[in-house]
Amino acid sequence: MAMAKLLLLVALVAAAISSSTCTAEVIHALRPVLGSGGQLSHRAGVPCDSWRVAVEAYNKRDWKTVPAECESYVGHYMLGEQYRRDSRVVVDEAIAYAESLKLAGKGKEAWVFDIDETSLSNLPYYATHGFGSRPFNATSFNEYVLKGNAPALPETLRLYKRLISLSIRPVFLTGRTEDQRNITVKNLYYQGYSGWEKLLLKPLGVKVAAIAYKSGARQKLINDAGYVIVGNIGDQWSDILGAPEGARTFKLPDPMYYIG
């Protein structure tokens, strides 16, 4: 892809993500075709819509890449309105739940946020790397992360701000490693996140599966720091499974990759 076209695509993806009105028309290089005949949803034996729902409901596990025939489907899903709409319904539910809570008034109620594909979006990266249909490339992905330009997921930012106003403390818990702390802090601030209680990154060299790592970190948050985890939101099941999960968990959509 020529550089000019690449930059245009990245800019358009960023514009689509940062658009604050979900129902407004968004302009992007790939036009969403979901709902306009559905042909894209069923190709070469893989019903991509059913595959996506199976991923969301944790029926599909340990998958390595998006099926090749679903690359276009996933691309249109991610860039179109459906991803935004699906995310909005999840966050509406999370906010309604948070608003229903009776807090103890000691400032110890925490809400755990994952970062990638939850608080920040890497769609500008994935849009130029096959939307998850190609094997994960740590080198090029980390280069993208280190730019610190990942846009906020607007719905998650809305939840984050509402929780702050309710005096529920946001805690970021991410698989990003300690050496990415500075750029992550900068990226989060730049995208409108501020006032978090903790930013928990993975120590370098720790080699445990995400579920074990994140459960352990949540347990520590409770035992050492006395927090009550009232909510937990992520795009991966490994963000929200494993005791202590948090009193209520929320799964944001992510058909692009799987972390076990």
Added chain:
Amino acid sequence: MAMAKLLLLVALVAAAISSSTCTAEVIHALRPVLGSGGQLSHRAGVPCDSWRVAVEAYNKRDWKTVPAECESYVGHYMLGEQYRRDSRVVVDEAIAYAESLKLAGKGKEAWVFDIDETSLSNLPYYATHGFGSRPFNATSFNEYVLKGNAPALPETLRLYKRLISLSIRPVFLTGRTEDQRNITVKNLYYQGYSGWEKLLLKPLGVKVAAIAYKSGARQKLINDAGYVIVGNIGDQWSDILGAPEGARTFKLPDPMYYIG
């Protein structure tokens, strides 16, 4: 609705359910319109497709009825090809998992099956009762159950038969009560299920939530009868949550009702 039309609808629903070829055209009173413009999926502020995915991913909990504006959407989903396709992807995954297992050869590997909307379909009932958009009516629903005519869910029956051929023992675990044992046995046999290891119905008068009841029954299956639960499939999250869940769980689609 006139009785003749009602009977026709029931017959057509049964025909649609019992059709053994998933991709064949099915004839039914409500024509599925999903994928033909998507207008049905977003009405009066409730994006019904996002609502359905939120239900499947356990983001929506404790809901009482399908939103009124989604009755038609859910009806078309259930009667159309998408429900069948979504179910097929889940069962394909379950069969691939079962085939990958190394069995100990002692005949103690069990697979837990829920009954309603998992092994047997109550769609003939729900199709004439608003597809879950009206409050649950125990009287009319139990009348339907006692007829013993609920069709098998073809995908689940396919899984069931494959497990039998693999020497994995099916155990039914249902919220149906002991007084419905005879009609349930008859209904299951009539629909092609046979050779199960146990049929566990709820004792009359037991008043615990489904998660607690079913987890307890699974624990008993392990402790008292020495089974290893290698798989567990249901249409409700309360079928598959709560230790011991089983080594692998599968969530079949059900946008019609929620059991907590």
